[in-house]
Amino acid sequence: MVIKSVNLETVCGITSTIPDNEYNEVAFAGKSNVGKSSLINALMNRKSLARISSQPGKTQTINFYNVNDAMYLVDLPGYGYANANIEIKAKWGQMIENYLHTSKKLQAVFLLIDIRHEPSDNDIMMYDWMVNQGFAPIIIATKSDKLKKSQIAAHIKTIKDVLHVKPGTVVIPFSSMSKEGRDEIWNLIDSLVFDEETLLAMKQEEEAKREAKSAAKRAAASQPHKKERWKKTGKPVAKKTKERRDKAKSKKSVNNHKKK
Incomplete structure (x- = not known):
């Protein structure tokens, strides 16, 4: 059960x-x-x-x-x-x-x-x-x-x-x-x-759940393991990462300009 x-x-x-x-x-x-x-x-x-x-x-x-x-x-x-x-x-x-x-x-x-x-x-x-x-x-x-x-x-x-x-x-x-x-x-x-009727229904329900779980695993296995880059996904977290990198580059550029 x-x-x-x-x-x-x-x-x-x-x-x-x-x-x-x-x-x-x-x-x-x-x-x-x-x-x-x-x-x-x-x-x-x-x-x-x-x-x-x-x-x-x-x-x-x-x-x-x-x-x-x-x-x-x-x-x-x-x-x-x-x-x-x-x-x-x-x-x-x-x-x-x-x-x-x-x-x-x-x-x-x-x-x-x-x-x-x-x-x-x-x-x-x-x-x-x-x-x-x-x-x-x-x-x-x-x-x-x-x-x-x-x-x-x-x-x-x-x-x-x-x-x-x-x-x-x-x-x-x-x-x-x-x-x-x-x-x-x-x-x-x-x-x-x-x-017997209840037992059959329970068995069918359990088999359906097992099949759904197996199907989900097969679907997950068929997906590429390598994550797409932020430029393709457009995810908010990736955008924030880009903003931090751009800010760091801008700050570095300003510091280099001052040194000159």
Whole structure:
């Protein structure tokens, strides 16, 4: 998807009412410090749309990002932060459960797992809970740049085995540094959120923009690289340059005359 506009439209806390949005939604869940904010910023081509904090567990709200006035990307609170007290953990769980049960436009849930480590007990609990609620979570294995290419397949297998994922579950390795997996995630989101007619229109629009950009480059390449002299262009800046030169010549002529 080509990102034309994106804004944080709605922020919901524990007592907030889940908005009845007009457009379809996809939600992102994951434990604290799994790289969810970095993922959202990478998907949106923004550096600081979702705030990245050095303090895990900072996100305590459900954030609704309106994308192109066509869909919503929903950032769920991070779970599993060890230093959070029992009351806060319970509230985060209530918020996530409330949203998943309440939203009428939710099309898919993406569950983020750190590819470097085995899924934690909280990850397993979240995955099992989502499945029991009738969802089929799509796994995003974050921080893939921290591993060698040769290690990725084995770590993905570990994630699948530990979570006991259902056959056909999609697992996408992702890196916010290299943007590996970004296009794959967006292609999947597009197929889940939009109908075939809308997808075709979006594809045609993107192809038209690419062709226009290529045509502009070809036209620029066909132009002579050497700039025309001021006498031919008649540009105001060139005229000013001529005036300064004429003035300098006149002054030089006067000085030479005085010397004589």
